Amino acid sequence: MSTAVVAALAGAAREAAHHDSAAIPAAGAGAEPACRACGRAEPVLADRDDGIVVRHGSAVAKAHDPATDLAGHRARLAVAGHPALAGILLPPLPEPLRASEVPGRPVSVWPYGLPVDPADPGAAPWEEAAVLLARLHSADPAGLPGPLPPMRGPAKAAGAMRRMRAVAGEHPAAARVVERAWAGLPAWARDEAPCPRAGFLCHGDLHLGQLVRHPAPAGPWLLIDVDDLGLGDPAWDLARPAAWYAAGLLSPDVWGRFLGAYTAARGPAVDPDGDPWARLDIPARALTVQTAALSIAKAVAEQRETDEVDHAVMDACARIAALATELESGHPS
Numbered sequence: 167m168s169t170a171v172v173a174a175l176a177g178a179a180r181e182a183a184h185h186d187s188a189a190i191p192a193a194g195a196g197a198e199p200a201c202r203a204c205g206r207a208e209p210v211l212a213d214r215d216d217g218i219v220v221r222h223g224s225a226v227a228k229a230h231d232p233a234t235d236l237a238g239h240r241a242r243l244a245v246a247g248h249p250a251l252a253g254i255l256l257p258p259l260p261e262p263l264r265a266s267e268v269p270g271r272p273v274s275v276w277p278y279g280l281p282v283d284p285a286d287p288g289a290a291p292w293e294e295a296a297v298l299l300a301r302l303h304s305a306d307p308a309g310l311p312g313p314l315p316p317m318r319g320p321a322k323a324a325g326a327m328r329r330m331r332a333v334a335g336e337h338p339a340a341a342r343v344v345e346r347a348w349a350g351l352p353a354w355a356r357d358e359a360p361c362p363r364a365g366f367l368c369h370g371d372l373h374l375g376q377l378v379r380h381p382a383p384a385g386p387w388l389l390i391d392v393d394d395l396g397l398g399d400p401a402w403d404l405a406r407p408a409a410w411y412a413a414g415l416l417s418p419d420v421w422g423r424f425l426g427a428y429t430a431a432r433g434p435a436v437d438p439d440g441d442p443w444a445r446l447d448i449p450a451r452a453l454t455v456q457t458a459a460l461s462i463a464k465a466v467a468e469q470r471e472t473d474e475v476d477h478a479v480m481d482a483c484a485r486i487a488a489l490a491t492e493l494e495s496g497h498p499s
Contacts, residue, residue: 171218171229174268176208179222182259182275217393225259226278229271230393235315239272242392244311245367251310254301256380256388279378279388290374292407292420293427294387298377300433302389303400305367317368317398319405319449320357323456327356330459333466340462340472340480347455347483350490355452363399366434370394372403400435404428405449409457412450413482415475451486458483 180201201207204223212219216231230239247257259275282290307314327348334341353359369376371394379385407424410416429438436442443450461476472480 168218171268171271172208172210172220175218175220175227175229175273176222178273178275179208179220179225179227182225182227183223221278224278226276228274228276229268230274232270234272234393236272238315238396239393241312241314242395243274245314245395246392248310250305251302253386254298254305254389255392256378256390276390277380278382279380279385279390280382281378282374290420291377291387292374292424295372295374295377295389296424296427296433297431298387298389299369299372299400299403299435300428300431302369303366303403303434304432307365307367307397310367314367315396316361316364317370317396317402318394319368319370319398319402320355320361320452322371322394323355323452323459324357326456326459326463329463333463336466337462337472340458343480343484343487344455344458344462346487346490347451347458350487351452351455352448355448361398363401364397366398366400368396368398368400369403370396370398373406399445399449400433401445402449402452404435404446405453406457408443408446408450409453409479409482413454413478415478454479454482454486 184201184204201222206223208220208222210218211221211226212228218229220227243258245251246255251257256276256279259277261273261275327344330341330344348356354361369389369392371391372389376389376391377387378390380388404425407416407421411418411421425436425442429436429442432438436445458476458479461472461479465472465476
């Protein structure tokens with residue numbers, strides 16, 4: 167973690183929270199232990215290669231991935247703040263002066279929202295997430311700021327495969343299974359060709375960590391993190407819970423409530439009167455492969471053996487690979 171980046175983000179968050187430059191240290195002064203205006207220090211909420219997030223009171227500042235496409239980033243922020251997406255996406259705050267002090271990384275600032283409590287899975291807002299997705303997918307892209315970039319779901323899946331390949335020698339058997347499942351996907355799901363169904367506004371990385379209550383602590387649920395938002399196949403946004411359900415990691419009851427809420431809200435990702443897996447199958451397989459690839463990469467990075475959840479998604483990859491082999495041979499079981 168870069169101390170200079172955290173110091174600049176702390177200043178940006180203080181400026182946004184207090185609307186007052188007196189609350190922040192002078193440029194180059196480094197991080198202060200506490201804010202001049204309110205006495206708070208800044209917790210680091212996330213510290214990853216693709217994003218560092220710092221909170222100060224009512225504001226959160228994020229330094230995005232250094233590889234972020236700036237034109238796409240600006241379009242995504244504009245969409246998040248557009249009135250047509252009010253009540254769906256958390257809107258950004260105005261960019262603070264301190265944002266320029268993070269070289270090589272675009273910075274955004276957001277209102278703080280209360281996240282999903284991981285210690286209370288029974289209270290997870292699956293239905294609310296489904297309705298928000300249905301509303302997002304139903305928005306008319308023609309009325310939004312643009313040009314809108316492609317949704318980055320397939321790009322993230324391809325990135326997960328690159329991460330796994332860099333360490334595949336540590337788990338060669340598991341990596342081979344993941345590679346076979348990956349090879350059975352169509353080119354568009356591997357980010358090697360345009361998406362054939364790309365006319366919908368999509369989040370691109372839906373999971374429960376992408377929801378917050380705003381205003382905290384009891385406001386409505388909103389979607390956050392628009393780094394992967396863009397035009398694509400809306401089924402991709404349903405694919406992670408679909409993949410978890412198929413792998414046995416999400417109960418049939420929760421999956422049924424999630425999908426039922428989505429179709430009741432007239433979401434366009436699936437045919438409400440047909441088999442939902444006709445649209446969900448390929449994205450769910452891609453998310454399964456992505457999850458398995460990341461599980462291998464993370465196990466190596468954390469110097470640990472793969473765990474029960476890792477094995478569940480790898481077993482799902484094995485089933486995907488076996489099915490692809492059967493279909494290629496013309497002899498499905």
